[in-house]
Amino acid sequence: MARVYVSSTYSDLQEHREAVRTAIRRMGHEDVAMEYYVAEDTRPLNRCLEDVRASDVYVVIMAWRYGFIPEGHSESITELEYRAAIDAKIPVLAFVLSEDQPWLPKLVEHSKQVDRFRTELMNSHLVGLFTTTDDLARRVAESLHVRPADATVDWDVYRQAVVDRYEFVRLSVIAGTRDRKPARIPLTEVFVPQQLLPGRPEYDVPEDEEVEAVPADAVRVVGATPRQVLLGGPGSGKSTLLHATMLTLCHPSAPPPGQGLADLPVPFLVELRRYALSGADDFVAYLENTVQDELGVRLGSEAIVDLLSSGGAVVLFDGLDEIVEPTARARAVDRFRTFTTRFPDARVIVSSRIVGYDDTELGLAGFDHHTLLDFGLREITEFVPRWYRHYTVENDDRDAAGLIRRITENPRLRELAGNPLLLTMMAIIYKHQDLPEKRWQLYARCTAVLLEDWDVKRKKIDTRETLRLDFPIGADQKAEMLQRVAVRMLADAHSGEVNAIPYGPLRATIADYLTSQYAKAxxxxxxxxxxxxxxxxxxxxxxxxxxxxxxxxxxxxxMEYFAAGHVLGEFNHRKADYDWLKVDVFGARRNDDGWREPLLLLIGMLSGQGSPVREIVESLLRHNDALLFAADCLAETGQVAAADQRWASGLLDKLVETVRDRPKRMPASFIKDIVASFCRLATFVPMSHRTPFLTEELSQSRSTNSQAAGWEMSLAFSTNDERRHEAIESLHSGSSAVRRSAVAMLARDWPGDEEVYDHLIGTLETDGSATVCENVLNVVAKNWPMRRESLLPIHLAVSILGIYRIAEHLSVEWKGNIEALMVLVYTTEHGIHLGDFDFYLTIARRLRSGWGHLDDANSFLNDIAKNSKNINSALASAIALYLADHQLHDTSEQLHKLSEDALEIELSRRSELISAFIAWIEDFPFSNRSIRTQIKLVASHDIQTARLRLSTE
Incomplete structure (x- = not known):
């Protein structure tokens, strides 16, 4: 370990010094710096010079300030330290700010001393010219690094670097202040996991109700299978989920991860937009470079390869949708396939927006797909208090209860709050003012906060002082510049990255604005x-x-909000040119995934300023492929003129008819999108005289997806109380699809309601659908957590096939819960006479995985073997119990081979293997008394009789 002295001026390089010191410590060296005496330029000279002479390496950083000159000297402290290092023959590593790097004028000191000192450093001891803070830290680490041949990577250092990087919410800078300082909000303390629905978004779910997907907590799902794609809409929390996963695996006090990541693999994050811009050909090389550049930790490609090869890593690829150029995207997908082939044991998780995602890109490579669902009321009521524990403002009289009340009482706000990003914005805005009910207005409020310099507002400083310009630039002007930048980004997106712009084009875009608006040369x-x-x-x-x-x-x-604002400004500048808007904007870009969100925000803005939108929607309806987008556009406005109500009602009917007359293979996700659009419109568009008949007709369809769609559409015009009553009644509907929808609605809109809980539990005892029962058990566990321990020992009225699904669900979601064990026991006992070997083996495995530490689980299988009159059942139960136990505790290859063969062989030959199995284990030294009892019971039967009976059944 070396002592490294860090020398520089302080006020202009504070962040740079901290980055360098952090990099030094992560390498295992000791940093010696002025921060340990006093954090200012006028530090104690004698102490500084003593520490320089006692150091092993001297690092000097130079920008455009010379620094404080102590009394009695003609040189600054920084130069005096440099001279002391030279005299003591200590290695000097000099890093000088590049002349091309932008720098605040107030931090530039125009003097001969600065020029002289910079020149000397560059001519004598220069290691490199640096640009950004991260660039400097990387260069310092590289020059200090000396790697012994037998050096090993300290992964704990890497994990701590991950924590340092991702510990706080990325958007916490917009959260105002706590004691007049920017809020730092710990991600793990406010993170609420979403529900994930398994399946690809464009997969048409079969009509068989027993295979319908059931949502699950993201924490349990992420990493549960080796290859995963996480899909979600804008602001749905995809990146936040990946960041939270990183922290879960690295932060010592974070909540434990799900079972799929219980072995705590080392996580790596690849932001795909930055990867695409880097031009890197290999993910391993990219990981090595980015970890060094961004985290200040040097891993080396060999260490990364070893970890990936051994299965000790999970790689999180964030933002596949942000690579929009087809060739670049295809290249990235191809590298995913190569990466997973090269490292089959490494877990890989990819995130993407739903719009524009082609499920064949990674589906054919063996990736499982999961879709993030919107927050329900349970997640909302959990998130808001957590956020407000960390975020306060002066004279605070708005609390979490008030915000939750506003959200639950207003359907439009409730809809917006389902999006995690919008909910975060609502929590921020509500502290200062009442909430707007439209999405674009939320973005407008948040960007207004972002663009207002807080210090300027508080101290009433002229913006010319903060920007050092000879003309004022306020929030409106900043917004106009950013609008141009956003449109430039979308126009250049064909180059591969949608939310990115190089420094040169960025500067040119702003310069063009200054030339056109302020007549600057x-x-x-x-x-x-x-x-x-x-x-x-x-x-x-x-x-x-x-x-x-x-x-x-x-x-x-x-970016999407500012792009919409730019088009709005152009429309107004063109004096409401609707032909341009309909043809060149909405018509030409209706199928452009990059423009979908800007267009939705734009039509909301148009409606907000009083511009009629019917013309735009009607122009979209003329295209056969734009019905849903047209409906979404109208829904985004949240209002319809009195003269247009009949027309808007006709659009509602057209949505119902589209589902009714749907092609045979219309994706189930498309039906759900139509229902969602219908329900949004129903909050402000009246139904026609045909609407009730159409929704009733749809609910009587032979298609289960259509039945559920018709039922939900029919309730879109009801009050909250009416919807609650109808949902409870529909728990007894003849359609399993309707019952599933009713369960989902009750859990989403009335979590924690005791009466709803009682009705759901009653459903478990009467509903013969395993999927419905699984849905009920799932929502009870999530939305009534305090009632988990009071689950009654009920018998589920499901088939043998249904018991398989219920057993799997309970052993995972209700692991260790004694009431859930009793539910499984009672339900299984009902079907004992129908069970076969595979049935008992499955139940035994589930009992072991979920309640292996409980005697009740063992005694249940013992009773089956003792009480069954069928020798097949007795043999099966004994072997099932034995295998279940030794799957976890025995490593005998012979035992496993016999058991696997017994399970796979045809029934006509199974008796020989069972007999061989019994003969082999009779002399095996058992420590478990219950297993010895089972073996004696089986052995007491005549083997020849067992063979005969088994061969004839």
Missing amino acids: PAEARALSTEIINHLRERTHILAETGDGVFGFVHRTF
Whole structure:
């Protein structure tokens, strides 16, 4: 371990110093710096010089300030430290800020001393010119690194670096202040896991109700299978889920991960938009470089390869949708396949937006698909109090209960709150003012906060002071610049990345704005644009440097909002040119995935300023492929003119008819999207005289998907009380699809309601559908957590096949719960006379995995073997119990071979293997008394009789 002295001026390089010191410590060295005496330029000189002479390495960082000159000296402290290192013959590593790197003018000192000292450092001891903070940290780490041949990677250091990087919510900068400081909100303390629905979004779920997917907690699902794709809409929390997974695996005090990641693999994150921009050909090389550059930890490709090969890693690829250029996207997908082939034991998780995702891209490579669902009321009521525990403002009189009440009382707010990003924005805005009910208005409020310099507002400082310009630039002007940037990003998206713009085009875009709006000369506009970029990046927290010289919005949603704002401004500038809007904007871009969200936000803005939108919607309806998008556009406005109500009602009917007359293979997800659009419209569009008849007709369809759609549409116009009553009544519907929908609605809208709980439990005792019962058990576990221990020992009225599914569900979701064990026991006993060898083996395995520590689980299987009159059942039960136990505790290859053969052989030959199995285990030294009892029971039967009976059954 080396002592490394870090020397520089302080006020202009504070963040750079911290990054360098962190990199030094992560390498196992000791950093020696002024922060240990006093964090300012006027530090104690004698102490500094003593520490320099006692160091092993001297690192000097130079930007554009010379620094404090102590009394009695002609040189600054930084240069005096440098001279002391030279005199003591200590190795000097000099890092000088590149002249091309943008720098705040107030941090530039124009003096001969600065020029002289920079020149000397570059001529004598220069290691490298640096640009950003991360670039400097990487260069320092590289120059300090000396790797012994037998060195090993300290993965704990890497895990701590991950925690340091992802510990706080990314958007916490918009959360206002706590004691006049930016809020730092720990992600693990506010993170609420979403529900994930297994399956690809475009997969047409078969009409067989026994195979319908059941949602599950994201924590349990992520990593449960080796290859996964997580799909979700804008702001659905895909990246946050991956960041939370990283912290779960690295943070010592984080909640435990799900069973799939219980072995705590080392996580790696690849942001695919940055990967695409890097031009890297190999994921391993990219991981090595980004870990070094961003986390300051040097791993080495060999260590990464070893970890991936051994199965000790999980790689999280975030944002496949953000690679939009077809060739670049195909190349990335091809590299996924190569990566998984090269490292078959490494777990891989990919996230993407649903829109524009082709499920064949990774589905054919063996990836499982899961779709993130919106927050229900349970998740909302859990998230808001957690957020407000960390976020307060002065004179705070708005609390979590007030926000939750506003959300639950207003259907439009309830709809918005289902999106995690929008819910976060609502929690922020509500602290300061009442909530708007439309999505674009939420974005407008949040961006207004982001673009207002808080210090300027509080201290009433002129914006010319903060930007050092000879003309004022306020929030409106910043927004106009960012609108141009957003449209430039979308226009250049064909290059591969939708939310990214290199520094050159960014500066040119802002310079063009200054030229057109302020009549600045081109050269002056380019110079001013550099300062404005720094201000937007450092003071507004809305534009971030996402790569080496590449910028992007902190969230893609903000880019989409600003792009919509730009088109709105152009429409107004064109004096409401509807032909341009209908043909060149909505018509030409209706199938462009990158423009879908901007167009939805745009039509909301148009409606908000009083511009009629019927013309736009009607123009979309003329295209055969745009019905759903047209309906979504109208739903986004949240209002319809009185003169257009009849027309809008006709659009509702057209949606119902589309499902009714649907092609045979219409994707189930498309039906759900139509239902969602219908329900949104129903909040402000009246039904026609035909609507009730159409929804009733649909609910009587032979298709289970259509039945559920018709039922949900029929309730869209009901009050909350009416919907609750109808949902409870529908738990006894003749359609299993309707019953499933009723269970989902009750759990989503009335979690914790005791009467609803009682009705759901009653359903378990009467419903013969395993899927319905599994849904009920799932929602009870999630939405009535305090009632888990009071689950009555009931008997589920399901078939033998249904018991398989219920056993699997209970052993995972209700693991260790004694009441759930009793439910499984009672339900299984009902079907004992129908069971066969495979049935008992499955039940035994589930009992072992879910309740292996309980005597009740063992005694239940003992009773089966003792009381059964069928020798087949007795043999099967004994062997099932034995195998279940030794699957976990025995490593005998011979035992496993015999048991596997016994399970796979045809029934006519199974008796020989069972006899051989029994003969082999009779002399085996058992420690479990119950197993010895089973073996004696089986052995007491005449083997020849057993063979005869088994061969004739």
